[in-house]
Amino acid sequence: MGDELFDAVPAHLLKKTEEQRVIATDLARLSVLQAALERGYETAIWLDADFLIFKPAEFKLPDQGYAVGREVWVQHDKSRKLKVYKKVHNAFLMFRKENSFLDFYRETAERLLVQNSGPMPPQFIGPKLLTALHNVAVLPVMESAGMLSPLVIKDVLKGGGDALSRFVVNSDQPITAANLCSSCCRSGEVSSQEMEHLIERLLKEPGFILNARGL
Structure with a gap:
């Protein structure tokens, strides 16, 4: 799906977000879901596109009429101490027929x-609005549809660490x-080679994060 993704976005909003295509994409996905x-x-x-289901047998959709993904974001604060931000995200969205939320959200x-x-931040109508x-x-x-921050990715690659531990504790x-x-x-926070290794590890050892509570 290329430029046609934006076909259902009103022209005036597409023009307003021409410098922030991420925002246009966040709106366009709602149109695609409604159309389906x-x-x-x-x-x-x-x-x-960068959402990986590495444990498909355990990836079970909830019974509710709709659901969003879980974001547990671990990063350094200004003092270089680890801080956890618990939010929700739209990299995973599920809506069932006659749900009560999709029309309101759009x-x-x-x-x-x-x-x-x-000015608008890239996550203006995506994670920021959803979290609000x-x-x-x-x-x-x-809750099982998560998100990995660069620090957590680094810890997964090295087999553990404080960022991954905080991610697990707060999930x-x-x-x-x-x-x-x-x-x-x-x-530049994660190299393309590191990303490839991350995907390989998650697919070959899907139980690593599932069992990370024992770290």
Whole structure:
């Protein structure tokens, strides 16, 4: 799916986000999911291209009408101490037919984009909006659909470490899939070779993170 992904994004919003295609993508995925449900599918799921299901037998969809992914982000603060940010993400999204959230989420995202007149962070209508809504309304979360920060990736590659330990302690369930944040390769935080090794390890040793609570 290439440029046609943006076909359902209103022209004025596509123009407004032309310098922030990540934001346009966050809106476009909602259109794709809505279209799938309108075509008669009982369940529509969005997975980012860098979302890896490394334990498919354990990756079971929840029974709720919709669900978002879990983000446990571990990074250094200004004092170089590890800090954990627990949020939700949209690298995994699931919506069932006649769910109560998708239309509201898209309408809210579009309204915020129209009203905004200043700079927008890349996660403006994605994880930031979802996390804000989650903090108020407690959205259904698929806890096993995680996300790995660069520090956690480094620890997975070396077989353990403080960042991975904090990730595990702050995860409500062991993850069976994760967004690997390929953008960290473009930023230089993780090399492409390290990313390849990460994927290889997760596929060959899927139980590593599942059992990491024992570290």
